[in-house]
Amino acid sequence: MYSYFFILGNNFALSIAEILNKFQPEKYSLINKEVLRVDFKKEFKVQKAIEKIGGTIKIVELLEKDYSDLLEAVEKYLPENFEGKYKFGFSFYGEGRKNFKGTAMAIKKELKSRKISSRWIISREINLSSVVVSKNKLVENEADFVVIEEKGKKYLGVTRAVQDFEKLSWRDYGRPMRDSYSGMIPPKLAQIMLNIGLQGKTDRILLDPFCGSGTILMEAGLIGVREIIGTDFSEKAIKDSQINLRWAKNNFQFKEKNNIEVEKVDVRKLSSHLGKKSIDVIVTEPFLGPQRKGEDLEKVKKSLEELYNQALIQFQKVLKNNGRVVMIWPVLRKTKKSFLNLELGEFKIVNQIPADLKLEKTKRGTIIYGRKNQRVWREVVVLEK
Numbered sequence: 001m002y003s004y005f006f007i008l009g010n011n012f013a014l015s016i017a018e019i020l021n022k023f024q025p026e027k028y029s030l031i032n033k034e035v036l037r038v039d040f041k042k043e044f045k046v047q048k049a050i051e052k053i054g055g056t057i058k059i060v061e062l063l064e065k066d067y068s069d070l071l072e073a074v075e076k077y078l079p080e081n082f083e084g085k086y087k088f089g090f091s092f093y094g095e096g097r098k099n100f101k102g103t104a105m106a107i108k109k110e111l112k113s114r115k116i117s118s119r120w121i122i123s124r125e126i127n128l129s130s131v132v133v134s135k136n137k138l139v140e141n142e143a144d145f146v147v148i149e150e151k152g153k154k155y156l157g158v159t160r161a162v163q164d165f166e167k168l169s170w171r172d173y174g175r176p177m178r179d180s181y182s183g184m185i186p187p188k189l190a191q192i193m194l195n196i197g198l199q200g201k202t203d204r205i206l207l208d209p210f211c212g213s214g215t216i217l218m219e220a221g222l223i224g225v226r227e228i229i230g231t232d233f234s235e236k237a238i239k240d241s242q243i244n245l246r247w248a249k250n251n252f253q254f255k256e257k258n259n260i261e262v263e264k265v266d267v268r269k270l271s272s273h274l275g276k277k278s279i280d281v282i283v284t285e286p287f288l289g290p291q292r293k294g295e296d297l298e299k300v301k302k303s304l305e306e307l308y309n310q311a312l313i314q315f316q317k318v319l320k321n322n323g324r325v326v327m328i329w330p331v332l333r334k335t336k337k338s339f340l341n342l343e344l345g346e347f348k349i350v351n352q353i354p355a356d357l358k359l360e361k362t363k364r365g366t367i368i369y370g371r372k373n374q375r376v377w378r379e380v381v382v383l384e385k
């Protein structure tokens with residue numbers, strides 16, 4: 001078995017749903033809200049994996065468990081010789097706090113005796129972030145030592161890959177067309193939803209029927225989905241998507257064989273443009289309602305329910321029988337949370353949180369993505385026929 005710890009993003013329920021759908025591991029267990037242990041039968045390509053998922057901050061390989069002395073455990077993994085300055089650090093995920101000063105000083109001493117000059121990298125947070133780990137080349141040095149302690153169990157691991165925060169932020173803020181009026185889904189969330197929809201298979205026909213400026217289409221291209229279709233009823237959205245896709249193709253690794261089409265279509269007439277039962281997966285963030293203050297929430301909710309109900313009827317027509325929909329439904333918030341009430345028809349909601357993990361979810365088995373001060377939260381809904 002090859003054992004890894006996935007260090008989860010803020011929304012750990014979504015991160016877990018993504019990992020389990022994408023990699024379908026042989027075994028997993030939740031250590032705590034930051035760490036999912038995952039065991040694979042075959043060796044796992046860590047760097048490739050982290051580029052294709054949105055909800056994982058670091059992937060850590062298990063080195064030692066139930067060791068008695070941390071210094072002894074780490075010493076086995078220190079270099080015998082090293083050119084330049086060897087930088088190393090510690091990250092801790094578990095109960096309480098941990099002080100690494102003593103261990104770090106002893107490591108420096110040991111390295112000095114091996115004629116290696118070294119620096120202990122620390123940061124203000126308890127853990128070294130992916131930014132600090134990358135900037136100090138700790139993955140290349142195999143030197144972000146990760147200590148996990150939970151319910152009396154001890155693990156030592158080393159970070160093998162970190163989320164590429166620069167590329168993600170460039171895709172978000174660096175692309176030519178941004179549409180803050182209709183809103184943009186964060187690329188990380190787009191990746192998570194795609195992975196939940198695709199379940200590890202890229203040989204699929206994917207549709208985003210509210211494609212906006214093309215975030216989901218771009219991320220689908222990067223994941224390597226075989227056939228990608230984007231539709232939207234706005235001329236501007238279609239143009240923006242085309243420009244962004246061209247930019248993404250030129251700047252990131254898009255597989256040449258990806259077939260991407262973007263077309264102006266009103267979602268209410270989707271099935272007269274696309275063949276019946278022609279789509280494997282729909283991933284989409286529809287219009288979430290006007291974001292201005294002072295809107296009549298009941299009115300907004302009613303008009304959104306109408307649009308979403310019509311969209312769901314069309315999705316049932318164009319989706320193959322074993323197809324999946326992953327979509328955002330807005331949760332409107334003023335004084336209390338207000339969920340959309342929709343007619344699901346043949347669809348049923350598929351809960352993405354395995355029962356044994358006992359994680360919080362809504363009454364209808366969906367996961368909420370949102371922060372305290374946001375006016376609209378996103379409900380991530382997975383539907384199957």
Ligand SMILES: C[S@@+](CC[C@H](N)C(=O)[O-])C[C@H]1O[C@@H](n2cnc3c(N)ncnc32)[C@H](O)[C@@H]1O
Pocket residue numbers: 182183184185209210211212213214215216231232233234237265266267268284285286287288307
């Ligand atoms: C929130 S945006 C989608 C954002 C997109 N996920 C992105 O990140 O760029 C919603 C989109 O829905 C489109 N839209 C609204 N009503 C529609 C309808 N009836 N048919 C098709 N598209 C519609 C709007 O033009 C807008 O581009």
